[in-house]
Amino acid sequence: MGWDSTFAARVASRDLTIGIIGLGYVGLPTALGFHDAGFRVRGADVSQRTISMLEKGQNPGDDPQHDDVIPQQQDGRWKITTDTSVAVPECDVVIVTVPTPVTSDQRPDLSMVEAAGAAIFDSILPEKRTIVVLESTVYPGVTREIWGRLLEERGLNEGSDVDLAYCPERFVPGDPEHGVRQVPRVIGATDSEVGGDLVELYRTLTSGDVQFVGQIEVAEAAKVVENVQRDLNIALVNELARIFPQLGLDVEDVLNAAATKWNFHRYSPGIGVGGHCIPVDPYYLIQKASEAGAPAELITAARAVNHSMPYNVAADIVKILAVSGIQPSDAKIMLLGWAYKPGVGDVRGTPAEPLAQSLKTAGMDVVTYDPYIENWGELGSLAQPIASPYDCKDVDMIILVTAHPDFLTLDWSKMKGIVRQPVIYDGRRVLDNLGLEADGWTLFRLGAPILEK
Numbered sequence: 001m002g003w004d005s006t007f008a009a010r011v012a013s014r015d016l017t018i019g020i021i022g023l024g025y026v027g028l029p030t031a032l033g034f035h036d037a038g039f040r041v042r043g044a045d046v047s048q049r050t051i052s053m054l055e056k057g058q059n060p061g062d063d064p065q066h067d068d069v070i071p072q073q074q075d076g077r078w079k080i081t082t083d084t085s086v087a088v089p090e091c092d093v094v095i096v097t098v099p100t101p102v103t104s105d106q107r108p109d110l111s112m113v114e115a116a117g118a119a120i121f122d123s124i125l126p127e128k129r130t131i132v133v134l135e136s137t138v139y140p141g142v143t144r145e146i147w148g149r150l151l152e153e154r155g156l157n158e159g160s161d162v163d164l165a166y167c168p169e170r171f172v173p174g175d176p177e178h179g180v181r182q183v184p185r186v187i188g189a190t191d192s193e194v195g196g197d198l199v200e201l202y203r204t205l206t207s208g209d210v211q212f213v214g215q216i217e218v219a220e221a222a223k224v225v226e227n228v229q230r231d232l233n234i235a236l237v238n239e240l241a242r243i244f245p246q247l248g249l250d251v252e253d254v255l256n257a258a259a260t261k262w263n264f265h266r267y268s269p270g271i272g273v274g275g276h277c278i279p280v281d282p283y284y285l286i287q288k289a290s291e292a293g294a295p296a297e298l299i300t301a302a303r304a305v306n307h308s309m310p311y312n313v314a315a316d317i318v319k320i321l322a323v324s325g326i327q328p329s330d331a332k333i334m335l336l337g338w339a340y341k342p343g344v345g346d347v348r349g350t351p352a353e354p355l356a357q358s359l360k361t362a363g364m365d366v367v368t369y370d371p372y373i374e375n376w377g378e379l380g381s382l383a384q385p386i387a388s389p390y391d392c393k394d395v396d397m398i399i400l401v402t403a404h405p406d407f408l409t410l411d412w413s414k415m416k417g418i419v420r421q422p423v424i425y426d427g428r429r430v431l432d433n434l435g436l437e438a439d440g441w442t443l444f445r446l447g448a449p450i451l452e453k
Contacts, residue, residue: 002092002129003163007197010092011204014038019091021084021116023050025276025346026135026169027097028061029180030205035071035078036181037204042087043080054080062345062372065176084116088123093131093201096120097169099276100136106283108139110146117147121154126161131194133165137281139288140221158190165189165198166216168223184208188219227281228299233267234278235302238309241269241447251447252429269447271401271427272309272351274340279306279349310351313427314358317397319450324423326396329363334395334418335383337402338370345372352401356382367392371406395419403428412439 001010010016016039020031023045035041045051053060057070071078081087088094098112113136124130134143143166148158156162166188172178185202187210189195195212202210213219237255244251251269259266273279282303289296321331340350347353356366366383369392376385386392389410395418400407408430416422422441424431433443444450 002125003131003194003197004129007092008200011197011200014204016040016092016201017042017090019044019087019094021045021087021094021096021120022098022112022136023047023054023060023080024097024099025061025063026171027095028066029063029171030095030097030135030169032066032069032071033180033205038077039204040077040090041079042090043078044082044084044087045080046082048082051080051082062339064344065179084119085123088120088130089125091130093133093198094120095133095135095167097135100138100280100284101276102280102283106286108284108287110138110142112136113138113142114146114150117150121147121150121156121162124156124162126156129160129163131163131165131198133167133198135167135169137168137223137227137277137284138220139224139284140217141288142220143216163189163191163194164216165194166219167198167202168219168226170223170226181205182207185210186213186219186222187211188213188216190216224281224285227277228285228302231273231278231282231306232298232302233265234270234273235305237267237269239305242312245447245449248449250445250449252445268429270309270351270429271313271355271446273306274349274351275346276348279303310353310355311358313399313425313446314355314362316444316446316450317359317364317399317425318362320397320423320425320444323450324396324421327363331363331396332365332367332394333359334386334389334392334398335366335368336370336389336398336400336407337404338368338383338385339372339402339404342403342405343372345370345374347373353382355399355401367395368401370402370404372404390414390418392418396421397423397425399425400427400431403430408432412436412441416440 018034018039019042020027021044023043031041031043050060054070055073059066096116098116101109103109143164147164158164167185170183171180187195187198199210199212241251244254258264282299286296286300318328321328335352338352339345339347359366367386368383369386369389424441424443426445429445436443
C-alpha cells in the first residue's frame with residue numbers, strides 16, 4: 001500500500017512490510033530490529049554467502065550480538081533473498097544500507113547507492129507511493145542527485161509513485177548500549193507528512209529520540225558532520241602525541257591535567273582511526289566542498305594527521321629497536337589485535353594494516369594475534385596470524401594495537417617466555433604500566449618520550 005493517510009495507524013498496528021537492501025554491518029541489525037518490533041521484514045543482499053548463512057539461522061557478520069537471534073525460515077514475517085525484484089514489490093518502506101566507501105584516491109564511491117536505487121526503482125510498483133529511505137553515509141545532495149535522476153529516467157514521480165527520505169545510521173557495532181535499538185535518529189524527507197510518519201516508524205525501532213529535521217540534505221549533512229567532528233578531535237590529540245614527547249612530556253599527563261577544567265573534552269591518542277565511518281566520511285564532505293568551491297583545510301589536515309598515525313608508530317618502533325640495540329631487519333614483532341576496535345572482529349580500515357606494512361617494509365617479521373577474527377583471508381599476507389599469543393617464539397617486541405579486553409588479562413609472566421627481551425609498546429594506553437614494569441617488562445607508550453627508558 002505504501003504511504004497514505006493510514007500509514008501512522010499501520011505503524012501502530014505493525015501492519016507494514018519493511019524492506020532492507022544490504023544485510024551487512026548496518027542492514028542486518030536494522031532488519032532484526034524491525035522484525036523484533038513486530039513488522040514484516042523483507043531483506044535483500046547481493047552476497048549469496050550472506051543469504052545462505054541467514055537461511056541456516058547463522059550470523060554472517062562479525063558482531064557476536066547477532067549470533068543467536070537470526071529468525072527461522074518458517075517465520076512468515078522474515079524473508080530474505082538475493083533478488084531485489086522479489087523483495088521490493090511487497091514493501092511499504094524500503095531502507096537502503098549499502099556501503100559507501102572511497103576509492104584508492106580518496107574519492108566517494110557511490111556506485112552501490114546507484115546500483116541499489118536502480119534495482120529498487122526497476123522493481124517498484126507505480127502509484128504505490130513506496131517510501132525509499134537511504135541510510136548509507138553520503139555528502140549533502142546525493143539522494144536527490146542520484147536517485148532523483150534514476151526516477152526521472154524511469155518515468156517515476158516523487159510524491160505519487162515514490163517518496164524519498166534519508167535517515168543516517170548511527171549505531172556502534174559491538175556496543176549493546178548504542179545499538180540500532182537505542183540510538184537517537186534524525187529524518188529528512190521531501191514531504192513533511194511522510195517525514196512525520198517515518199518518525200513514528202523509527203520510534204518503534206529505537207528507544208532514542210527521533211526527530212524530523214526537514215530537508216533531506218540537512219539529515220545527509222548531519223551524518224557527515226558527526227564523524228568529521230570526531231575525526232578533528234582525535235586528530236588534535238594524535239598531533240599532541242607527536243609534539244609532547246619531543247618536549248620531554250607524556251601526552252597523557254598533559255591531557256589528564258587539562259581535563260580537570262570543566263569544559264575540556266577528553267580524547268586519547270591511538271595507533272590510528274579505523275572502521276567505515278571516521279576514516280571515510282570526511283572525504284565525502286571534502287569532495288563536496290571542493291565541487292562547491294568552499295574551503296575544507298581543517299578537515300583535510302585532520303584526516304592527514306589521523307591517516308599518518310600508523311606510519312608514525314612504525315617510526316617509533318624503529319627508534320625503540322635502535323635504543324634496544326636491535327636491527328629492524330633482525331626483529332620479530334607481535335601485534336596484539338588486528339581489528340579496528342575492541343570487542344569485535346571488524347577489520348574495515350584497521351590501522352593494523354598500514355602499521356604491519358610499514359614494519360615489513362623496514363625488514364621486520366610480523367605476527368599477529370586477534371581472538372575475534374576467524375577468517376583472515378588476504379589480511380594474513382601482511383602478518384602471520386597465530387592461534388595463541390603464548391605459542392610464538394623469539395619475539396623482540398609486542399605492540400598492543402587493539403584494546404581488546406582479553407589483552408588486559410593476559411598472563412604477562414607467561415608471555416615473557418616467548419620473547420627474547422620483554423619489551424612492549426602500548427599503542428592504546430590501556431596497559432598497567434606499573435604492574436608490567438614491576439614484572440620486568442620495559443614499557444614504551446604512544447605519546448610518551450622514547451628515550452626515557
